Amino acid sequence: MSSPINVNLEEDGIALERFTGLVLIMNTPKGRGVFASKPIPAGTTIDICAALVLSPHDAKEHISHTELNNYTYNWPYPTGENGNQTTQAVVFGLGSLFNHSTHQQNVGWTRDLVRQVVTYRTLRDVRQGEELCISYGGHLTFVDADAEELKAEAEAEARDGGEAALARIELV
Structure with missing residues (x-):
C-alpha cells in the first residue's frame, strides 16, 4: 500500500x-x-x-x-x-x-x-x-454525417419560402 x-x-x-x-x-x-x-x-x-x-x-x-x-x-x-x-x-x-x-x-x-x-x-x-x-x-477531417440532412432541410426551406424553419423555432 x-x-x-x-x-x-x-x-x-x-x-x-x-x-x-x-x-x-x-x-x-x-x-x-x-x-x-x-x-x-x-x-x-x-x-x-x-x-x-x-x-x-x-x-x-x-x-x-x-x-x-x-x-x-x-x-x-x-x-x-x-x-x-x-x-x-x-x-x-x-x-x-x-x-x-x-x-x-x-x-x-x-x-x-x-x-x-x-x-x-x-x-x-x-x-x-x-x-x-x-x-x-x-475544420472537419471527415465528411459530416449531418451534411445530407442539412442539405435536404435547406432545399425544403428554399421551396417553401422558409416556413419550415419558422415552424421549428420555439418561442420562449
Whole structure:
C-alpha cells in the first residue's frame, strides 16, 4: 500500500465527475457514439476529462501520421515571447468519443488551459436514447454525417419560402 503524498487536495486537486446515465453504442451511422440512457437536464456536467497536450513537434511528426490524429483537439501551446502556437491534445475519458453534429449539437465543452482539462456540459435537455454530440468546429477531417440532412432541410426551406424553419423555432 502506498502512502499518501503531501498535497492540498482542495487547492491542487481537480474534481472529476461523470454523469452516470450514459452508454457507448458501437454501431451507429457515425460509428461509435455516446448516448443518454436516461433524460439529462440542460447544464448537466457530462464529463471532466484530462488532456495530454502534445508538443508541436510530436503532433506534426508522429501523431499526424496515425489514426489518433482524428481524435485529438486543437490546443494552444505556449511558445514564450512569441505567444501561442497551435498543437494537438489527446483528451481522455469521453472527450474523444463524442461525435460531431452541426445540427444536433447538445453538448458544449470548455478547456481549462492551466489545469489541462476539458469539461463537457449539456446545452439543452437531452432525451433518453439521444446521442450526445459536440461541435468540432469548422475544420472537419471527415465528411459530416449531418451534411445530407442539412442539405435536404435547406432545399425544403428554399421551396417553401422558409416556413419550415419558422415552424421549428420555439418561442420562449
